[in-house]
Amino acid sequence: MIMKKGYFGDFGGQFIPELLMPPLLELEEAMETILPSEEFQTRFINMLKENVGRPSAITYCPNLSKDLGLDLWLKREDLNHSGAHKINNTLGQGLLAKMMGKDVLLAETGAGMHGVATTVAAAMLDMKALIYMGATDIVRQAPNVGRMKLMGAEIVSVESGTKTLKDAINGALRRWLSDQETTHYCFGTAAGPHPFPTLVREFQQIISREARQQFMDRNDGNLPDMVVACVGGGSNAIGMFHHFIPDASVRLVGVEAAGTGEPGCDNSAPLNIGSDGILHGMKTKLLQTDEGQILPSHSVAPGLDYPGVGPEHAHLHATGRADYVTINDSQAINAFKVLSRREGIIPALESSHAVAYAIENKDKLQGKSVFICLSGRGDKDLGILDQIL
Amino acid sequence: MIMKKGYFGDFGGQFIPELLMPPLLELEEAMETILPSEEFQTRFINMLKENVGRPSAITYCPNLSKDLGLDLWLKREDLNHSGAHKINNTLGQGLLAKMMGKDVLLAETGAGMHGVATTVAAAMLDMKALIYMGATDIVRQAPNVGRMKLMGAEIVSVESGTKTLKDAINGALRRWLSDQETTHYCFGTAAGPHPFPTLVREFQQIISREARQQFMDRNDGNLPDMVVACVGGGSNAIGMFHHFIPDASVRLVGVEAAGTGEPGCDNSAPLNIGSDGILHGMKTKLLQTDEGQILPSHSVAPGLDYPGVGPEHAHLHATGRADYVTINDSQAINAFKVLSRREGIIPALESSHAVAYAIENKDKLQGKSVFICLSGRGDKDLGILDQIL
Amino acid sequence: MNSMQIKIEEATKQGKVGLIPFLPAGFPNREQFWKELEELDNAGAAVIEIGMPFSDPVADGPVVEKASLKCLDDGIDLAWIFDGLRKRKGQFKAALLLMGYLNPVYQYGLDTFAADCEEAGVSGLIVADLPYEESGFVKDALAPHGVSLVPLVGLNTSKERMKMYADGASGFCYFVSVLGTTGQRESLPARIKEKLVEAGEVFDIPIALGFGIKHPDQLTQFAGLMDAAVFGSALILHIQSGKSSAEFMEPWK
């Protein structure tokens, strides 16, 4: 699928300052030498098992399945240590960085989940965590800030631009530029300049490697009719899709955030309503003005609140292999409540977008098996809900 | 070991009003008929796997082991769905109750973890959750109250007595008395009247069944030198001890909460400084006055804040098979911070007591392998820490 | 024959219901308590039931609990109760019954407790958290001192269990009329009747109906099925509202 180095069809690339090319090239090299090494693989697989708690379970939802008239299955990334899929990636990158001789893990974070997961990886690997976070997000994600500080992270408040995730990425890229010798930039999603989209997918594909097998084991060897995941930057979705891509019978659905839902509202749905552009090192679909200025995004789910998307999704969208749909804030909040009440599982607001897809489209999905990636747990979102409800 | 029905040596029994005997006898009967049935066992094992995410991992702590000069291993009950060992018990009791034809799960809760776990079980099994919680605990454990409400629990604020866990138990017992026909009292720890200590141990013994095998698999068939768990009511500890009890070489250590730590301070260490007495349906060790009035307990860890202890621990204490020690609030808080920082694992304040034991006794434990039950995660405790620090 | 039974049967013989008022020891305060007892005695109580305060009264309703915890705060303990009773020994026409939870009695020492009962003129004990299965050692301690352990049964007690309690029981049988804790509740007369008939078949000692009884009218429907009535919450509320025990007893006479 990769046509030009670092490209997925028309999307991807390495649109970053020359001064960041050396660390990116160093990383590409580590991907070719260290990543496939037995030492790395052994340690990584052991960490996934011992520290993350993998394999994560798959769960059949008896009550909601009955309510909706379909078979609802969840891949439980929320059960991972630190509460989301993010840790698959941070442990992978952390270990790689450690073996590259770096001692600092630098990361951006929006919802705080990637910041927490990076901090966990740093603590575990006896490294330092340096987390860039928008000033606005620091306020709305206070519990995750508390967790990061407790685990020893240094948190840098980003005061520029919209003071959210995209500005945190800008800040972190700048910092990486200065500190590249000692520091690995542990990018949080399957986006950004090559090799990050490939590297992050490599660490997240474990989701579908497990999920596909687990589903077949529980369903007499049959595959699900549909696989659904929310799409922020796209890491949990690409992880959940990857091993299903060759299964032509399996419909892949990525769910973007429609924001409040009125026409013209701020949203986080670049695949649905954005256009081609270049941001954060990649050519992809973006929310932007005609002049190429990046638009502020919005979603009630902070982890989806990003105006871009990973280039592989832009490609899967262009080729039609995956469908990308939208779910708005109130549909997601409804799903958050429904899954909590009916199955005793509090999903992250991000993951609630994927669950909402099944709820909102139940009429079309009668009798189908729908397999959703529950990318994270919703404990972090209770404060947001309190404010809304 | 059981000498008289429901006794562990001198401890245990069924000291409850006659009007509660019928539901207790009904439960005893269900333990003999339903519990061993293939249907129950199959469904329960499947729930532990699919819904809880069992087996829970064991984790070696490389940094802390080095810092302390010993081999530190953790059994990761914090990775269970809903964040603690409590769910092993609530799913077991919930399923049993469902198969007994009950539709309400009634529970007391202190820290809120058992309340959350009961609510999860009720939601999953399409039952109603009715949670009794002391008015004081409702305030100090607000996030867990939010989780329970979200998942549809009815919460009853208990305004009597010390307005904490022991009063919530009183309240729940009263409610059970009224509603025994439709309602199962899902007791939260391996204490209370027979058959609860045995029933809860039956559901929690999975901890050591897994842990013992996992440890041997990772240590060339060797057993740990020491197994450590915090003791509130005693359910995680008895679960963690159970399959190690026949291993004479393994020292079992239960850690009680010493409270603030000055002589005469309120504490939660009935095995260490309490005396024989009768409360909540059992004969056990209690914190009490010479007149037999129950003393208020204290621990920074709300889940340990209880003036009694499960009768099997009183027996293991009397026979000397297990040692029971104390850790005070500030030692526990230190362990909370140390494990967070050095290993990227935020332990529950309850579990921090067990971790603190290894830290405080490192000199005596040089070179030993110490296997700690990490009974729950500490996200719930960040608010408490904020207030203290 | 235990004096509680004697007193209740005296009432029965007069075609009356035996009256068993309950007050927590030290209620409404240390001095007034003894005056209330006197008044209740004079008003014709067959048995006076005195509550021993306990920090965790799991079988009590909110009215009794609140009143007892107040007494506990005031420092009431078993020593105070026995002391007061010893001083007034022989002054009560009614039989005296102590009611409470096991732990305070257990800490006091069962043998001492039984001896002190005898010495203070107490003829019976109710332990709310002591079902048949655990009661052996308590009965054994009380027996040498002629103190009866009063059995408590209720709507959900099977006939077989009633028989267990009936075996060797003395004094009277306390029949709890609601499934729930003390305090005034709606009752289910049909079911109560049915179970009272059963209790009558099983027990050869008087049967007292308790929990939620406020007025004699409530009992007419159970005429012939019961011998005595226990009232606690209603009496406490009555006294709390500033009225006298004597006045409360009036309609019962």
Place this chain on the structure above:
Amino acid sequence: MNSMQIKIEEATKQGKVGLIPFLPAGFPNREQFWKELEELDNAGAAVIEIGMPFSDPVADGPVVEKASLKCLDDGIDLAWIFDGLRKRKGQFKAALLLMGYLNPVYQYGLDTFAADCEEAGVSGLIVADLPYEESGFVKDALAPHGVSLVPLVGLNTSKERMKMYADGASGFCYFVSVLGTTGQRESLPARIKEKLVEAGEVFDIPIALGFGIKHPDQLTQFAGLMDAAVFGSALILHIQSGKSSAEFMEPWK
């Protein structure tokens, strides 16, 4: 030969450093901006670098970023820049260079952008987020219009990568003197010297030193190793403090 190179070499011939002041388009406001350009031109700038505002200027330091975002808020866009330059075509002695990020240029359309540069008298373009690997299509679009894509290299650019950039480069080479973003930083003269020597060996176009330059004294140690100096943050701060561009240029003449 690209006019930027010509202008810098004119300065070199006079034994001077070529001066390349940078200002974000529309700074400090729409009207004043053109006056500042005029002043800089009169004060002897070899090349004037004009920043094209972008919402996410990842390679800028805080001073430049803040100034540019302000201009963006004021509605400055490429159309406004080209419009203003077209109106003033031929009025500047200095060569004109646009600096920015790829996305706004990409949305404008590369071919249109290149044609408009030519028409407006712009001879070069710096794209901060366009490394060698991705630059082909941009160079292809610029070439027919005689617009140079100015290569940006720095302390961590290997000699091999410098060679890639040098191949076919015109105008000048922008050498970034710190590993970090624009703004005034401590520099490491030894390492800079070393890398400047390397750049001198590789590039046959002039070399301009940029990032964090404030005063000519900073450059004496690099004499002979560089041909021009870019100053941005220092100039912006100077203007923000109410002083004139001419005054800033004074010590450099």
